[in-house]
Every structure is written in C-alpha cells, then in structure tokens.
Amino acid sequence: MEMTGAQILTEALLREGVEMVFGYAGATICPIADALLAAPGLGYTLVRTEQNAGHMASGYARVTGKTGVCIVTSGPGATNLITGIATAYMDSIPLVAVTGQVPSIQLGRDIFQEVDITGAVLPFTKHSYLVKDAAQLPRILKEAFHIASTGRPGPVLIDIPIDVQDQLVQDVEFPEAVQIRGYNPSVRGNDKQIINVAAAISSAQRPVICAGGGVFLARAEEELRDFAARTAIPVVTTMMGLSLFPTEHPLNMGMIGTHGNAAANKALAKSDLLIMIGTRVADRAIFSPDEIQKRMPNIHIDVDPAEIGKNMQSTIPLVGSAKIILQQLMERTLHADCGEWLSQLQALRREELDRTYPEQEGFVFPGRLLKLLGERLREDAAICVDVGQNQIWSCKHLRLKGGRFLTSGGLGTMGYAIPASIGVKTAQRDRQVVAVCGDGSFQMSMNELAAIRARGLDNKILLLRNGVLGLVHQSQTRPPYHGPFGVHLEGDPDFAAIAAAYGIPSLRLNREADVESTLDAFLAEPGPCLLIAEVDPAWRTTD
Amino acid sequence: MKQTISVLVENQAGVLNRITSLFSRRAFNIDSLAVGVTDDPSLSRITIIVDSGNSVVEQVEKQLNKLVEVIKVRRLDESALVGRELMIIKVSANKNNREHIMTICNICGAKAADISPTSMTLEISDTPERVRTFEDMMRPFNILEVARTGVIALQKGSGKI
Numbered sequence: 001m002e003m004t005g006a007q008i009l010t011e012a013l014l015r016e017g018v019e020m021v022f023g024y025a026g027a028t029i030c031p032i033a034d035a036l037l038a039a040p041g042l043g044y045t046l047v048r049t050e051q052n053a054g055h056m057a058s059g060y061a062r063v064t065g066k067t068g069v070c071i072v073t074s075g076p077g078a079t080n081l082i083t084g085i086a087t088a089y090m091d092s093i094p095l096v097a098v099t100g101q102v103p104s105i106q107l108g109r110d111i112f113q114e115v116d117i118t119g120a121v122l123p124f125t126k127h128s129y130l131v132k133d134a135a136q137l138p139r140i141l142k143e144a145f146h147i148a149s150t151g152r153p154g155p156v157l158i159d160i161p162i163d164v165q166d167q168l169v170q171d172v173e174f175p176e177a178v179q180i181r182g183y184n185p186s187v188r189g190n191d192k193q194i195i196n197v198a199a200a201i202s203s204a205q206r207p208v209i210c211a212g213g214g215v216f217l218a219r220a221e222e223e224l225r226d227f228a229a230r231t232a233i234p235v236v237t238t239m240m241g242l243s244l245f246p247t248e249h250p251l252n253m254g255m256i257g258t259h260g261n262a263a264a265n266k267a268l269a270k271s272d273l274l275i276m277i278g279t280r281v282a283d284r285a286i287f288s289p290d291e292i293q294k295r296m297p298n299i300h301i302d303v304d305p306a307e308i309g310k311n312m313q314s315t316i317p318l319v320g321s322a323k324i325i326l327q328q329l330m331e332r333t334l335h336a337d338c339g340e341w342l343s344q345l346q347a348l349r350r351e352e353l354d355r356t357y358p359e360q361e362g363f364v365f366p367g368r369l370l371k372l373l374g375e376r377l378r379e380d381a382a383i384c385v386d387v388g389q390n391q392i393w394s395c396k397h398l399r400l401k402g403g404r405f406l407t408s409g410g411l412g413t414m415g416y417a418i419p420a421s422i423g424v425k426t427a428q429r430d431r432q433v434v435a436v437c438g439d440g441s442f443q444m445s446m447n448e449l450a451a452i453r454a455r456g457l458d459n460k461i462l463l464l465r466n467g468v469l470g471l472v473h474q475s476q477t478r479p480p481y482h483g484p485f486g487v488h489l490e491g492d493p494d495f496a497a498i499a500a501a502y503g504i505p506s507l508r509l510n511r512e513a514d515v516e517s518t519l520d521a522f523l524a525e526p527g528p529c530l531l532i533a534e535v536d537p538a539w540r541t542t543d
Numbered sequence: 544m545k546q547t548i549s550v551l552v553e554n555q556a557g558v559l560n561r562i563t564s565l566f567s568r569r570a571f572n573i574d575s576l577a578v579g580v581t582d583d584p585s586l587s588r589i590t591i592i593v594d595s596g597n598s599v600v601e602q603v604e605k606q607l608n609k610l611v612e613v614i615k616v617r618r619l620d621e622s623a624l625v626g627r628e629l630m631i632i633k634v635s636a637n638k639n640n641r642e643h644i645m646t647i648c649n650i651c652g653a654k655a656a657d658i659s660p661t662s663m664t665l666e667i668s669d670t671p672e673r674v675r676t677f678e679d680m681m682r683p684f685n686i687l688e689v690a691r692t693g694v695i696a697l698q699k700g701s702g703k704i
C-alpha cells in the first residue's frame with residue numbers, strides 16, 4: 001500500500017479511535033488538510049485562534065478519557081498553540097498536537113513561518129518528535145498516543161515538515177503495539193507499601209483523604225468513592241479534584257488551599273494522617289508543605305514517582321495508578337475509627353454551606369448565583385470555569401450534584417472555559433455544558449462563539465461582569481501594593497450585542513429577586529445562551 | 544556534596560538538548576556533563592556531576608527517568624567508581640624552563656602533546672583532584688589556554704548499569 005505522510009497521519013488517527021480534530025488551517029499543513037478532506041470519519045472543528053484548539057482538545061479529552069488531537073500550521077500557528085500545550089501539561093491532560101513545518105531541507109534558515117516549535121515546547125511537553133522521514137510516522141503516531149495517555153498523561157507534539165507530509169511511502173504497516181525501552185510507567189502499587197498504608201489508616205484517629213485531578217486521570221472516581229465510603233474517612237479535594245464528590249456528600253469537606261473552604265483547610269491542618277491520592281502538592285493547594293510534613297505523617301499515592309518528594313517529603317510513598325492502588329487497598333480489611341473527627345468537621349462544613357450572602361442594589365452576588373445554578377444543573381452536567389474571581393467563586397459556591405468540574409488549575413490560563421466547554425460539547429452533544437467566565441476571561445475567547453454557532457452547539461455561558469480583573473485587583477489593593485493599576489476593563493463592549501452578532505441570545509441579571517427565574521430561563525433555552533450577571537466590583541472572593 | 548550520575552540514553556539527535564533543558568528548567572546545578580556513544584551504537588552514556596544534597600539529586604534522578612529517551616539512570620557510589628577527566632593545557636615555555644615543566648609532567652603523569660619555541664601543550668587524564676593539582680603546578684608557568692572534558696565514570700568491578 002502506497003501512502004503519503006499526510007495520509008498515514010489521518011489513517012493512524014482513525015486507527016487510534018480519534019473522532020474529532022481541533023485545528024486551524026495554514027500553508028504548511030495543506031497536505032494534511034487534503035488528507036482530512038478524504039477522511040470523512042474524522043470530525044473537524046475550526047477554532048478562531050490556535051490556543052483554543054489546545055483548550056478544546058483538553059475539554060474533549062477530560063470528559064471522554066481519550067486523547068485530544070489538534071492540528072495547526074507552522075510558525076505563528078504553532079506558537080499560538082503553545083499556551084494550549086502548556087495548560088494541558090500543567091494539568092496532565094493527554095493531547096497529541098500536530099504542527100506543520102517548513103520543508104525539511106530548509107529547516108534552520110528562518111524561512112517564512114518557520115519556528116523551532118519542538119525546541120520551544122520542550123519544557124512543557126511530555127515528549128516531542130520532529131519527523132524527518134514519513135516511513136517513521138506509523139511508529140511515531142503509535143508511540144505519541146501511548147505516551148500521551150499512559151502513566152501520568154500529558155501533551156505530545158509531532159512537528160511534520162510539509163515535504164514529509166507529501167512523501168510517498170511504500171508498503172506502509174501500522175504497528176499494533178509500541179516498544180519504547182525508556183518508557184515503562186508503574187501501574188501496580190508495591191505490596192509491602194499497601195500493607196503499610198492499611199496499617200497507618202487503622203491506627204489513625206483523624207485521617208483525611210486529599211484527592212486531586214490524578215483520580216480523574218486514572219478514572220478512579222468510583223474506587224475513590226468506594227474507598228471513602230468503606231472507611232468513612234473525610235475527604236478534601238484540590239481544585240483539580242472538585243466534582244469527585246457532590247458538594248453536599250457527607251464525607252466531602254470541600255476544597256483545600258489559599259482559596260479553599262474553612263472546613264477543608266481545618267481537616268488538613270488538624271489531621272493525624274494525610275492520605276494524598278493523585279495530587280502533586282501544588283503551592284495553591286498546600287501552601288506550606290514543610291509545616292504539614294512536620295505535623296503529620298502522609299501517604300502519597302501518585303503515578304509519577306518524581307512528584308513524591310518534590311514539594312513535600314513522604315512518610316509512605318506509593319507509586320502507581322490510583323485506580324489499581326485503591327483496588328489493592330480495598331482487597332484488605334480497612335478499619336478507620338474516626339467518627340468523632342468526622343462529625344466535628346461536618347458541623348463546620350454545614351455552617352459554611354448554610355451561610356448567607358451579601359446583597360447590593362443593582363447587582364447579584366456570584367456566590368448565591370452559583371449555588372442556585374449548581375442546584376439547577378443536571379446530575380451529569382459539565383461545568384467549565386475560567387480563571388480569576390469567577391473561578392474562586394465557582395470553587396467555593398457551586399453546589400455540584402456530581403458531573404464534572406473543569407478548569408485550568410495548574411497554569412491558570414484565562415480564556416480556558418469557553419473553548420474547553422466547546423470541546424466537551426463536541427464530544428458529548430447530549431450533556432448539559434455551562435461555561436463560567438469573568439469579563440476579562442470572556443474577552444480572551446469570545447471569538448469562539450463562532451465555533452459554537454458553526455457547529456450548532458447549545459453551550460451556555462454565564463458571564464460575571466464587574467468591569468475589572470477582580471482577582472488581581474484584590475492583590476493590588478493589599479500591602480505592599482499601593483492601588484489598582486491596569487485592571488479596569490475600560491472599553492468593555494456591549495456583551496449582549498457581541499452575542500447577538502454571532503446569533504446567540506442573551507439574558508441580563510442585576511436583581512437578586514430575579515436570579516432563580518432567570519437561571520431557569522437560561523438553562524431552558526434550547527440553543528446556546530449568554531447570561532450576563534452584573535457583579536459589584538467591590539466584592540472580593542473572601543466575601 | 545559532589546555526586547556522579549551515569550545516564551544511558553538513546554543515541555539520537557536532540558537527546559542532550561532535552562537533558563540540559565531539564566536541568567535549567569528545574570534549576571538543578573551541574574558541575575560537569577560529558578557524553579559519548581557506548582559499545583552499543585544505539586546508546587550514549589552521559590556522566591553528570593551534581594553538587595547538591597541527597598533530596599535534590601534524587602529529584603534529578605527521577606526527572607531524568609521521566610524523559611522517554613532516557614533508558615537508565617544510576618547514581619554511582621563515590622567510593623566504588625573509576626572517574627577520569629581529560630585536560631589539555633597550554634603554557635608559556637622556552638629553553639630555560641622546559642625541563643622543569645617536564646619534571647612536573649613526569650610526577651603527575653602528564654604528557655607533552657605539542658611544543659613550539661614559546662609554548663608547550665600538555666595533556667593529562669586523571670581524577671579531577673589530580674588534574675587540578677597538575678593545573679595548579681602549571682600556574683607559575685603562565686597558562687595560555689585550558690580545555691577539559693568533564694568527568695566520565697564507570698562503576699568498579701564487573702557490574703554494569
């Protein structure tokens with residue numbers, strides 16, 4: 001069988017089960033475009049800037065568990081994609097990013113739209129390839145999907161010069177398996193350490209489970225819920241672990257960290273055994289690891305051995321897949337006698353959940369709005385949240401019944417929510433999908449309203465409008481700084497008119513009394529809808 | 544404390560770049576790094592000398608292991624390794640002090656690699672300490688240029704990594 005490099009690429013994507021490609025056209029990927037034209041089995045979503053191809057592929061990957069794929073052109077196309085790749089890397093999202101490249105014989109001569117993209121993304125890709133021979137493409141693609149999706153997942157970049165895309169290869173064979181001698185991630189936990197973990201749990205009086213995004217990545221949600229239920233150990237999550245448990249689940253104490261809940265932070269600070277599962281001890285989650293490490297022993301379960309001991313020394317390290325390790329643990333008899341500890345925390349948690357909210361004429365308080373939104377969402381809804389005050393309010397106040405909470409936790413990339421929610425919707429048309437943005441982050445991705453319209457999607461977007469980059473504003477109005485600078489969004493457009501220009505209806509909300517009926521109307525809208533909620537710029541995330 | 548890490552990697556373009564990029568990105572300080580192909584042409588061995596505490600060196604090992612093209616990483620026991628560095632050193636020399644220089648070379652096990660009416664170029668392959676001693680001994684003769692390879696090392700005995 002004779003195939004071009006570009007045809008090998010599309011055939012390999014189909015063999016990997018890829019159904020959707022997110023991309024943007026360009027001169028150096030014309031051969032790939034031609035191959036896509038002849039591969040109707042591969043869906044294609046045209047983004048409006050390449051960064052969002054990465055975010056859409058990320059949203060797609062996170063809800064399907066499959067590897068997200070994006071294809072962009074060389075030079076500026078590739079550099080625009082960098083933020084998407086770095087965002088995925090920080091949150092360990094499996095992506096295969098394909099970039100076009102100038103002809104291989106001209107590499108290094110700074111010709112039109114040439115950039116060393118494999119060099120540029122080196123620090124934040126799991127692996128990368130610069131393809132010099134199309135005959136290697138079947139192997140490279142097989143490896144790329146394997147590396148992206150196994151162990152600790154992450155983005156893999158494949159840079160393909162245009163002449164390699166056009167190169168004819170005879171007798172193409174697609175490998176069934178990969179053989180990479182330097183890559184063999186651990187899956188099963190060490191049996192001796194499993195026994196040690198079980199023993200530590202049995203002797204703890206105030207244990208706490210701290211679960212992170214790694215639990216989703218390992219698809220260990222069920223195992224974690226079983227494990228917590230069986231041991232009745234209270235659970236806190238990181239931001240990336242939100243929605244592992246419903247907000248009101250009796251064992252869920254909320255989110256830890258700088259912007260976390262009081263009950264969750266108390267659980268962490270006062271516990272006598274910290275059981276970390278799929279979390280990397282990030283600074284926003286565990287602010288002072290040295291202090292925590294001194295106070296209590298910790299069990300650290302992670303698929304990436306380098307995370308253990310990186311930010312905090314571990315008492316009982318356990319390397320492997322969270323799913324398999326939790327199964328191994330549940331094969332043992334687990335005793336945890338911490339009923340009193342749990343009821344103390346539950347009382348504090350209840351107080352937090354039953355709190356009241358500030359009111360201000362002409363505005364709606366985001367906390368109450370998000371609580372009521374969460375209560376109205378379907379159980380399996382996906383909610384994609386941007387970065388800034390909107391993110392912190394969502395983490396604190398959304399009443400999740402389950403479903404999936406998605407945000408850019410590690411890199412904190414503004415503009416993530418809308419493209420990620422499009423990625424989710426593209427994969428799962430029947431799923432209820434809502435994006436939450438501030439007016440800063442909305443304007444970073446509002447061009448993707450075109451993708452919503454072009455693909456006939458029914459995404460809902462909640463825009464918390466306060467005319468300010470609120471979270472930075474909060475920092476700038478605290479010592480040692482002397483006041484806000486460069487955070488007032490003067491020149492904000494009429495957002496309803498922006499939506500209308502894309503044929504998307506909108507609703508406005510500026511009275512607490514209207515919140516429930518407006519949310520009902522918003523969610524009942526059959527197509528896409530933008531809800532603009534007026535938020536007092538004086539409100540802080542701590543209110 | 545100086546520690547020696549031996550790394551077996553795929554002998555492919557770009558691998559060294561991945562390794563040095565990792566060191567700068569993770570803010571690891573390296574004293575020296577030497578690379579060369581092994582008896583198996585598909586493998587290169589990189590010898591890295593790191594001057595850091597145990598927990599940092601452990602992170603270095605773990606991060607190196609994450610690179611797909613890294614096949615094996617091993618910290619070598621300082622008391623059980625053979626480590627050598629090659630230095631080529633050019634000093635000012637003339638008919639009055641050549642013999643003096645050669646005496647020091649004989650004591651230190653260095654050799655003359657080149658000679659001119661006004662200079663001598665000497666080579667020495669030895670442990671980093673002895674190479675340094677030789678360099679110190681050459682200092683009074685006005686050192687013109689120095690090139691050194693960085694340490695390469697293997698563990699003693701019949702074992703291999």
